[in-house]
Amino acid sequence: MEYTAPRLEWFRKDRTPPMPYRLTASDKDLTRALRRIARQQIDRAIAAIDAETGETLAETIHDVRKRAKKLRGLLRLVRPALPAYAKENATLRDAARRLSALRDRGALIEAYDRLLDHYADDTARAPFASLRGALTRDQNQIAADPATFDELSRFRDRLLRVRDRTAAWRLTEKDRRAIALGVAKTYGRAVIASGAAGHAPDAAALHEWRKRAKYHRYHVSLMAPVWPAELENRLVLVKRLEDILGEHRDLTLLSAAASDMSRPLDISARATFTGFAERRQAEIIAEAGPLSGRLFAESPEALTDRWTAWHKLWRRETA
Numbered sequence: 168m169e170y171t172a173p174r175l176e177w178f179r180k181d182r183t184p185p186m187p188y189r190l191t192a193s194d195k196d197l198t199r200a201l202r203r204i205a206r207q208q209i210d211r212a213i214a215a216i217d218a219e220t221g222e223t224l225a226e227t228i229h230d231v232r233k234r235a236k237k238l239r240g241l242l243r244l245v246r247p248a249l250p251a252y253a254k255e256n257a258t259l260r261d262a263a264r265r266l267s268a269l270r271d272r273g274a275l276i277e278a279y280d281r282l283l284d285h286y287a288d289d290t291a292r293a294p295f296a297s298l299r300g301a302l303t304r305d306q307n308q309i310a311a312d313p314a315t316f317d318e319l320s321r322f323r324d325r326l327l328r329v330r331d332r333t334a335a336w337r338l339t340e341k342d343r344r345a346i347a348l349g350v351a352k353t354y355g356r357a358v359i360a361s362g363a364a365g366h367a368p369d370a371a372a373l374h375e376w377r378k379r380a381k382y383h384r385y386h387v388s389l390m391a392p393v394w395p396a397e398l399e400n401r402l403v404l405v406k407r408l409e410d411i412l413g414e415h416r417d418l419t420l421l422s423a424a425a426s427d428m429s430r431p432l433d434i435s436a437r438a439t440f441t442g443f444a445e446r447r448q449a450e451i452i453a454e455a456g457p458l459s460g461r462l463f464a465e466s467p468e469a470l471t472d473r474w475t476a477w478h479k480l481w482r483r484e485t486a
Contacts, residue, residue, distance in 0.1 A: 188237060188385075189392050192485035197245065197342040202333045204241055204389075208234045209330045216323045224310045224319075225273045228266050231322060235263040238329075240385025243353050248338045248345035255329055262325040265318050272306040275424055278417035286443050295440050298430040342482075343475045350386055350474055355467035357383045361459040368452060370419060376459070377412035383462075384409055390474055393481040401462070408458050415451045418444040 188208070194200035212234035219227045239259050246252045279299050283292050309315060338345050357379035364376040384405045391398040422441045424430075431437050 188241075188388050190389055191392065192481075197345055198336065198338050201241065201245060201249075201338075202336060205238055205333050205336075206330055208238050208241070209326045212326055213323055216319055219319070221310075221316075224315065225269055225306065228270050228315075228319065229273065231319075232263045232266055232270055235259045235326075236381070237385060240382050241389065243382055244349045244386055244389055245338055245345040246352060247348040248340035249336065250339065251332065251336050255332070258325055258329055262322045266315075266322060269306065269309045269315060271420070272302060272309060274417050275421050276302050276306065278414065278421045281414065282418065282421070282443055282447055285447060290439070290443065294433065294436040295431055297432060298425050298428065298437075298440065301428045301430045302424065343478060346390075346478060347471045347475045350390075351467045351471045353379070353382050353386055354463075354470055358463045358467060361463040365456055365460075370416075373412060373415060376455075377409060377416060380405055380409045380412060380459070380462075390478070393474070393477040397477075404458060405462055408455055408462060411451045411455055415448050415455075418448050 188204060190197075190200050194203060212231040215227050215230045215234075239256055242249060242252050242256055276299065279295075279302065283290070283295070340348065360372070360375045360379040364372040384402065387398050387402045387405055391402060422444045425437055425440060429437075431440065
């Protein structure tokens with residue numbers, strides 16, 4: 168019998184979904200929480216795919232790729248204690264990667280608009296409009312390609328296979344130990360990436376910095392109920408860091424696209440545009456450095472000890 172995702176009336180209506188990307192007191196143990204959250208994300212992705220009409224393809228692909236990343240973040244919370252991690256992570260990573268072309272073009276258009284909004288008092292848009300036009304034509308061409316829809320269908324099939332396997336997921340460690348191992352590994356990598364980017368902020372270091380911040384954000388979100396007063400504020404800060412580092416990356420790609428497309432045709436206008444991009448990137452690094460320094464100043468051992476102690480108290484209080 169073919170699987171059909173539950174009907175989600177809130178989809179595309181900016182309503183708050185009923186089950187958040189969080190641990191909840193109703194989860195009897197971490198294994199059940201892991202399965203519940205994974206199935207929730209998969210069901211939401213499938214609902215988005217099934218609701219796709221072609222008019223919102225870029226939005227749909229953005230949504231389902233986001234679900235895949237959140238699933239990978241969830242798995243990383245218990246990575247060292249989950250034997251299924253390697254297989255499931257590779258499945259989700261490879262499936263999402265095959266949908267990246269359309270999303271990447273959409274991200275460049277968003278970066279273009281955001282950049283010119285940021286410097287609206289310093290420049291007019293008209294001299295750079297041909298670049299946006301070229302990016303939009305590329306996006307529309309990819310969206311119209313039947314291969315894009317085929318990849319989306321294959322993505323759905325892979326999600327269903329992952330969903331089927333969630334019933335067999337088992338942890339090799341007790342809950343607190345599993346969390347400690349996963350959080351320490353992911354946060355520790357974020358600490359290293361933050362330090363490396365601070366010393367040599369090249370493209371590879373910046374990509375790693377953003378990626379590790381993203382996975383830490385997923386863990387902050389998942390663990391937020393154990394001490395909301397502390398972790399909800401941290402969630403805001405790490406989301407800000409992730410967002411501006413993503414903006415920095417998109418601006419690098421946008422400048423490269425302007426060069427590859429020779430847009431704007433006027434070389435002077437093109438130089439002005441890339442100059443705005445570089446100026447904004449410098450502003451981002453100036454903000455990201457101190458923010459990241461505060462977020463990742465603590466040792467992995469100290470942060471893990473605090474979080475697991477909070478988790479123990481939370482489970483006791485909500486039992």
